[in-house]
Amino acid sequence: MNQGNPFETKTVQEVLKELNVEAGKGLTDTEVKLRQSTLGLNEVLEEKQSMILVFLKHFWGLTAIMLEITIVASYLLHKYADVYLISGLMLFNATIGFVQERKAARTVKALKSSLQVFVRVLRNGTWSQTLANQLVPGDIIRIRTGDFVTADVKIIDGIAGSDESALTGESKVIGKKEGNILYAGSLIKNGESNGIVVATGIKTFFGKTTLLIQKARPRLHMEEVVAKVVKLLFVIVTIFLSVTLIISLLKGESFIAILPLVLILLVSAVPVALPAMFTVSMAKGSQQLAAKGILVSRLSATEDAATLTNLCIDKTGTLTRNELSVQEIMATTSFATSEVLQYAVLASVAANNDPIDMAFLQKADIEKTDLHGFNKISFTPFTAALKRTEAIIENEGMQFKVMKGAYGTIKGLSNFQDPDLTKR
Incomplete structure (x- = not known):
């Protein structure tokens, strides 16, 4: 993975020299404070909006503007009840x-503050722990x-x-x-x-992506639906208004006399309670999701998810739980399935x-599974080169080696032949 990081092609020594640091000592507290004042903290700040x-912003949009026009017209015609x-x-x-958006925002802020990540850092020649944003x-x-x-890191x-x-x-x-570069947002598996x-x-690459997401301002699906409804109603009302005006003028009625009728038709064309209905229903949906442990940071997110018709994912299926589980254990004729599971656990480290x-x-x-009496002397973790894990186990005064890995690797090391297992 190469995301165009300028340090990707440089050697470790070149990076150490450019960033003016010794690998065995790290930065001093003074240097850290100086760089923080110049470069800022290790975080992506969210754009703060005025309350x-x-x-x-809830008074802006096609429906809101039409309602505001209706309010002004009603006031001029002394229709104060409508106003x-x-x-x-x-x-x-x-x-x-x-209120719902503020409540969700406070919940997200509290969650973020409780999920602070600590890292082990070398400063002043001593290893210590510090917050990742430092x-x-x-x-x-x-x-x-x-x-x-939590940051782009070049392995020394x-x-x-x-x-x-x-x-x-x-x-x-x-x-x-x-x-190699370890990118912010990744998780170390071994x-x-x-x-x-x-x-x-x-x-960081992750930070740049987050910044782009924050700047994105897509039009909400709810706004599109309401806009279509309002446009359709206005087309219908315009037709009725045209017919009414023509007939009234032909009969000699003045425009002032038929203005109240025009106002009634205009008001009927605007779904006055529709935005409130949407807001209440989404707020109720957010509360139900929150009760199930799902955090809704944006009120309209529930409506967006409800109107989803097509979901496109890549071949990796990253929407799965991304968890492995043992479904079946197949043992050779010389061992029981419980023994296979026992050895597999001995070759694992939690x-x-x-x-x-x-x-x-x-x-x-x-x-x-009973592991009483087994003492793990040493353990070799899995690597791409070994394609297996190894452990030296002591039991009742005797030592033996147990391995767990790719079938071809383990089979080649043991020189074991089992026609029945090979067919499977």
């Missing part, structure tokens, strides 16, 4: 929408299995398996080694490494958070 403007009724409905609609280009950080990468030493599905949609783990931060905030390891551990937990 007044957020509220007033109060239409104004009250508009204010009710705007208030409900504003990172600056030049920081030396430690990355291990299960870590969420070690290896890592990176899940970049959040960026590319591909759930396959990508092997990274010295000199391995350990030290790296130097080369980009933070909106300078701390690595590897999807395959976790699948076997979960299966063992369900089957209540």
